[in-house]
Amino acid sequence: MKVTINDIASRAGVAKSTVSRYLNGGRISAATSEKIKRVIEEHDYEPNSFARSLKSKKTGFVGVVAPALDSFVTSKTLIRIDDELRERGYTTLIINTSHSIERELESLQNLQRQKVDGMILFATELTPQHFELMEQLTIPFLIIGQETKRTHCIVFDDYKAGYEMGRYVASSGHKQISFLGVQEEDVAVGVRRKEGVIAGCKENGAETVSFFRGSFDFQSAMKAAKENFSNTSSTALICATDTIALGAMRVARELGYRIPEDISISGFGGYTVSAMIHPSLTTVEFDHQETGVLAASTIEKLIEGEEVEKLQRPSFSIREGESVKGKK
Amino acid sequence: MKVTINDIASRAGVAKSTVSRYLNGGRISAATSEKIKRVIEEHDYEPNSFARSLKSKKTGFVGVVAPALDSFVTSKTLIRIDDELRERGYTTLIINTSHSIERELESLQNLQRQKVDGMILFATELTPQHFELMEQLTIPFLIIGQETKRTHCIVFDDYKAGYEMGRYVASSGHKQISFLGVQEEDVAVGVRRKEGVIAGCKENGAETVSFFRGSFDFQSAMKAAKENFSNTSSTALICATDTIALGAMRVARELGYRIPEDISISGFGGYTVSAMIHPSLTTVEFDHQETGVLAASTIEKLIEGEEVEKLQRPSFSIREGESVKGKK
DNA sequence: CTTATATTTGGAACCGGTTCCACATTAAAG
């Protein structure tokens, strides 16, 4: 049978409240402290976390809601968050919503009911319901990937990332550039990143920047790429994610273009696989480690009641591959 | 303030034990049942899961321990397990061990302490400590990916999968074939799959089958591939995973081979990205959906005390890509 | 050596449920 606080108390000849105090760092004389310590070790006692949570209202759980687990960005960040939170004594409760906004909102509510100490959301789109829910929230909340004034956010500077990539491509000599982007509901990627790319291209020598909208998946990327090839004579194709870039590469090849000799292609995300394929993809590499560490420490501080900056921006860099070639 | 079972009981004019019985499906007259139902809905009451677990010894948690979250196979399966368990009223506790066997064993112990109702392990290697731990386990346990008589397992028939791929390649005319495999500690992939491939090749016309051992990562795959090219004149290269195949493709290209004209390459895993690259990879596609469903229903049955077959095998199929070409 | 103050400790109530048991009520059987 499992050993309880009562067993420890009677074994040590003290009241269970004393043991509880010992466990939670109350004032205890050195003598009893030593005594209790020995008994606990002897029976390798572990407090029952449910009983503990029941009264104390603290669960030690942090909920993390993500639209997908099979995404490079999410999984990399998640692993780090999980690692960091574990070290800090929290247990991460990972919830996958399979890209359903409904399930996302529902999960956030459920987590609150389950009395997690804090929640982290990998956001793709912030709807009015999100804001409504945030109003009613009584626990610390942190958003990763999108930006709003209404709560704490960790998000890359997508405008700047876009700008840097735009500049990189334009200053290697490309005059006609296309951007394959995504829907504007995802403000970070669909708006900021796009605007950054356009500005970066235009301010560094590009003459025209065409825009084609698709979605995050491979199929839609291929469709957008086809549109591009039949409507422009761009020599470079900047894609909003590495997946989109892979779609564009496939279409380019099917149409007989050589990469990068005939058409340069770049992406965003720095996926591992992007470096493995041929030609390897030039892409913006986001620092997911930093994001994870930042997220974990932020939610912890919020739970502890400390102040944290509302908006934090992890770093990124351009990873040069073989898919972009100088033009001129 | 949060509404409790006492509030509901007094509002409904019954004892809280009656409410509890209502919630857990005991005998209740239609009249009181109706009354309680109304009050509960009115106050949208949700029982406190901690209080519930405290007495009932059931937590509703199922622990899942995985070596990595950023793996195609794991994440696909995990998502499905999570989905299925949620529907059955369980909460999945996902633990990532970052490929550390120590952390794996530690996590399994921790989960048991946290009183999860059951555990699922994505195994890569079963050590004596694993078996020792399994002896002491008091809760249902399920292994995915490796096979042992000592507990319940869900694992693909790696021998058969290997055999099918070997046959596919050999019967398309290749006489000299190489297999890039992994260490034997991973019995499923390192031994069974390898043996299947060799048998499948030899029994279908292959003259020589060379073997090169690497590891699961890209770098080591490239190293093994280089060894192959400098020591054999194989016309086909069967790789133990898609990642290894990607590494082999890169090396082949660097050495000036065209795929599949000069060298055919195939993998195992059916990664999404394998269909996106050029040439798309011929690979064995495992049914991760089925694995997930099977895992969830199995652990549930075990928790409920039902009988389940000790060994279950999900299905797979060969997905033809452009990377293997008929030879003759 | 008192008296006032601070530190330790034990006891009891409580957190929000579940479960066991006894009692009341109703239905079925004789």
Added chain:
DNA sequence: CTTTAATGTGGAACCGGTTCCAAATATAAG
């Protein structure tokens, strides 16, 4: 119209901790 069995309900104990308060002990000040 009893007697017996089945069903429904309330009360109390319990799960394993935390927390508040008062009592006991130790320490400092006068």
